[in-house]
Amino acid sequence: MTQVGEGHETTADEAGPVLTFGQPAAGEILAERYQLEQHVNNDSAGRQVWRGIDVVLRRPVAVVLRHPGGDSATEMLQAAVAASRVIHPNLVGVYDAIDEQQRAYVVREWVDGESLRDLVAAEGQLDPARAIAIAHSVADALTAVHATGMIHGNVHPGTTLIGDDGRVVLADARADAADSPEADVRAVGGLLYFALTGRWPHAEVGRSALPDASRDGSGTPTTPRQVRAGVPAYLDDLTMDLLDRRVAAPSAEALTAELGRLDAAAEDEEYEEVGPLRFVQAGSGPSEPVKSAPKILLGVGALVIIAAIGLVFGIRAINGSGKPDPSASTVVDANVGAQPSDAGTASEAPLGDPKKIPLTADMVRIVDPPPGERKDSGESRFVVDDDSDTAWKLSWYTTPNFGDRKDGMGVLIRLKEPRALSDVRVSLSAPGAVVDIRTGTKDPGDTSNGDKEILKSYTRLSDADSADTNTGDKQILNGFDPDKKYQYVLVFLSKLPRNEDTPGYQVNVNEVELYGY
Structure with a gap:
């Protein structure tokens, strides 16, 4: 457990410095x-x-x-x-x-205080006003970071520190090429969710040793209001919209403005008078309330239907009969002007709930880049046979990172055609493995050189270096863009857990499930 701030000495050790090399020592x-x-x-x-x-x-x-x-x-x-x-x-x-x-x-x-992670562990779920104040401070910090063109990349309850004086500070930026301003902003939604529920939504904002969000049958996180009583509806909506990749994320500046408005309302205890959410961009006045994608699409659909009915009845009135004029256009197509989606772009229609995509043995193979010996190539079928008693059994290694010999191993999924995807769910024989997902445009071949090319050319979507490693044996990996379609997905293991039954590090991959639309 991270303990940030146990008090500090105001003077250096009077015994003088102790100069050492290698591992540090107190007094050095x-x-x-x-x-x-x-x-x-x-x-x-x-x-x-x-x-x-x-x-x-x-x-x-x-x-x-x-x-x-x-x-x-x-x-x-x-x-x-x-x-x-x-x-x-x-x-x-x-x-x-x-x-x-x-x-x-x-x-x-040095910050005298404790992390948000430790605060919730000690005190339990925070009241809405305090959760808003913490998220407001973090969003304000991200606004300053993003204004310089940089990304934080490590927004997490363990890096969000609450000082004894009440000051909230964000520590330990650790951005890499896979991070983005949007990921930072969505992580603020994760902080709100954690503060209100005591759980961290792994699939939405990054794996962690913290307990995952409670989920319904489709894998969707239950809302804070479903977890506990007393969470205002507007705060519940804001939190879930930030976690929902189908809803466009605001800029950090717009989120700061909205949280500032909610923070002020919380101070005045005027929760019921806050009204609908509105993200205000810099340099503009208050905009219309930002609604989630499903609500917007529902509203547009209703307007189209009303327009169609109005047009039909208008034409009937003009023609003076119960039948529309055959020469007039009486059919209103909701998709008029819409273009077919590109090969790599998903439709803009509502995606609905993700469904499990059937995978067969001919759609998967083991990726074992050099210097791997490619001895496991026949075991990929076991991860898609819907049998928890069979598995891809990896060899054991002397260190967690595959004996320091290679970057890792994985399962390549080759769909018959591009599809919009939601997440990958991996069942393992033991907790502690680090797994991520990567995507590419082709399979260069089931050879050592082909596997090497995959590792070089594929783009990693989920972050294997998040603030904490997911220690669960069931992992949900996210990061797919809802506006794109994917055909080649690599589920890649880069770190193995210690196996008590073998003299080293090893894990079995029992099942790999792919969900999409």
Whole structure:
């Protein structure tokens, strides 16, 4: 459990610095300036988090340290340098980033307080007013980040810190190429959902060790109002719209404006007078309420029907008879002017509930990129046979990342034609595996070189490096664009759990299910 802020010493250790190399130790001075005081925890990326003291400025600091440095620490250091350029009261200040090759570390502001994750664990579900205030602060921080063209990429209850003074700050930006401003904004919906229910919606905003959202038979998260009483309808709608990829996400700035309005209403205890939601873009006045896609489509459909009825009766009145004039156009097509969707684009019609897509043995194969020996090629049929007693049984390895020999292994799904997709559901023999989904435009061949090309050319949709690894043995992987169609989907394992029955790391993949429309 992350404990952010257990108090701090105001002076450095009077015994003086202890200079060491390799693994850090309490009392050690880094860069002749930052004295390590206490090892707080290891974060989800395996980095050590220490409470320390800046012996020059005599202030507390947090030191995030990893082994080794060099090329493997480049992403962490670059993210820290980028974050240091954004100064905002709701962002943790970044003071320094140092690479010593053998190790690298980032020095940032120390926050006396606790994470949202720990707050909910200790106090239970938060009241709506407090949930809104926290989400408002995070959205405001993201507005500042996005204004610089950067992405945070790590919005999570574990990186949302609530200080003892009430200040809410967002820490530990960790964006990569797979992240986007939209993902940041939707993660704010995840924070609201977590604060109100104590659960984190994995498929919608990223896998986590936190418990997944409760779901109905179709896999859709139950709303906060269904989980507990007392959640205002407008807050329930806002939270679920942010999580729903069929509903266009607002900009961080528009979301901040809306949450600010709700925050002010909460302070005045005027919940019932808030009225419909409205996202206000910069430089514009209040816009019409933003409705979810299904509501909009329903409204448009109703208008079309009314227009059709009006046209029919109008023509009848003009003709003075009970039959319309054969020369007049009396049929109103709701799709007039609509163009057929492109090969890679889904229809704009309502998608409805996702359905399980039948998969057969000839539609799947094992991907084992070099230096893999491709010994498992015949086992792909077991993941689509609807039999939980059969499985693709991976070999065991000496380390979680496949013995440090390769990037991982996966199952390639080859649909007969492009389809709009919702999610992939993977059943494993044990918790702890890291799984993601990737998509491409072709299968270059069931060969070692073909597998190598797949790993090189496919785009990863779900994030295997989210704030926490999903520890469940049943994982729901999301990230498909509802406006696109997909034909080739790779379910890829990049990290294995420890297997108590074998001397190393191993897992069985029992079932892989693909859901779409």
